[in-house]
Amino acid sequence: MKTILTLSNLTKKFGQLTAVKDLTITINKGNVYGILGPNGSGKSTTLGIVLNVINKTSGNFEWFEGSITGSDALKKVGALIESPNFYQYMTAEQNLKLVCRIKNISFKKIDEKLDIVGLLDRKNDKFRTYSLGMKQRLAIASALLNDPELLILDEPTNGLDPQGIHEIRKLIKKIATDGITILLASHLLDEVEKVCSHVIVLRKGEKLYSGSVDEMINSNSFFEVKSNQKEELLSYLKSNPAIKNVKIEGDLITAFLLEAIDASDFNKELVNQNIILSHLVKRKESLEEKFLQITNNNN
Template identity: 65%
Template sequence: MKSTILSIKNLHKRYGKIHAVNDVSLDIQKGNVYGILGPNGSGKSTTLGIVLNVVNKTSGEYHWFDGTLETHQALKKVGAIIERPNFYPYMTAKENLELVCKIKGINYSKIEEKLEVVGLSDRKNSKFKTFSLGMKQRLAIASALLNDPEILILDEPTNGLDPQGIHQIRDIIKLIASQGTTILLASHLLDEVEKVCSHVLVLRYGEILYNGTVDDMIAHEGHFELQAEDMERLLQTLLEHPDIDKASEAEGKIIAYFKRNVEPSALNKYCFANNLILNHLVLKKLSLEEQFLALTQ
């Protein structure tokens, strides 16, 4: 059983009439990469702010590390970047990280190691003000990793970056995850979540629309296109399938939806067993983008 790093239950946050977070529940297990996905204003940042103790919740609860630690103790094991990185412009990357170590009581030996992770070792003696936006963001990640956190929380980590910067940050996130750190990131970019996350929580107007694995979200919605010589009998046979949800004929093909995951090979066997030879069988899956649009319409 994987240990639970963060458990959120029935979280609500209201600002006057605005229900920014509406009954959000989420369990974050060790070793996964979670994406909170939603358009701007969907409650992503507010949810992160609450668990990081910078925003007061209206109601609900959350527990860090199976509830074994008080929030302020637990946050010592968390690395987070929730706003623009705040470093001293005239100090070098290394000096800025030394300052963070001093404040947090961390050994300086961690600095080289973390600069290596984010690919900034060769720029450690450059002043922060000479860094591009992408490099500043990478230094912020290095800073958040100094205490070897069990979970790294990132709010829109690639916001404002050029394609190369985005690519570098995503590679770093994958690398950190591969080393066993749990990651929670908020994003409005589908592509980001599809490429780096194992799990996704889709929010709209503070409400959960989907919560599960990225693979399940993509696999969940799909349909088959089928053709055979005797289309009428094919339709009848499909409607008798134990897992059929609905099937109908359109443009010379039969479109079939199933209640649960059915393998194409199993469907082919089923038709063959009913003396139907298929001359067309295609499983059409929605991309995460199509799914997301369908959910958030």
């Protein structure tokens, strides 16, 4: 698998503040990566470093396995790391022509990219007439003009209404199916779960987790159970070595698993213990639940 970007022990300090701390990650071709973390976790700083907008303090990063460096490498990268910055009085086509001149790109790419983002029929409309979602889609079209191998997006749905958010997420999936690798920074768990294949969890500049979204949320399932024999049930669950921990919310008990257990086998074992369940549901953890576990375990 081709490696597009490698970060090795990357660190950035702003005075006494360490924004990125000893960060090591690998971005492989063909995946959609979500850098997930709250505001101040180092997401934007990390993107700024690899785009040569921010100078690193220590560590290294390497593009395309070291085959090309510097500005040559960035010619294969498209990025949207701030709010769209276009001229209000110019049309979408005119704005993109200006970008093409700056980047030395053929105008022939404009209609193709406007079509991808669903704005081809609005290319002659002035930018000021666009909704926020349309402005963001035009910015993505601009980032695609150079046919990048990697598209970097920093909080692409920030400030959008539900319809705009839906359009951008749908567009990201569409772009990914065309074979473009995407690196997406977001503080929205729902966004990462819906559009990303891989996730990197950051907090205060440190990596807490890196891997596929499926591995993160499928690693452990959980049972939701109820019984009139609540105390006996709790005693059994807490003594079972296959159960990691137990959460109680009223009559509902949630048992998080350390290893896979079949629901019918689980119920049969409880019957053998003379514990009868009135409710049994097996579920997979959501990304939100897994994220909270990871961050709480690293307090």
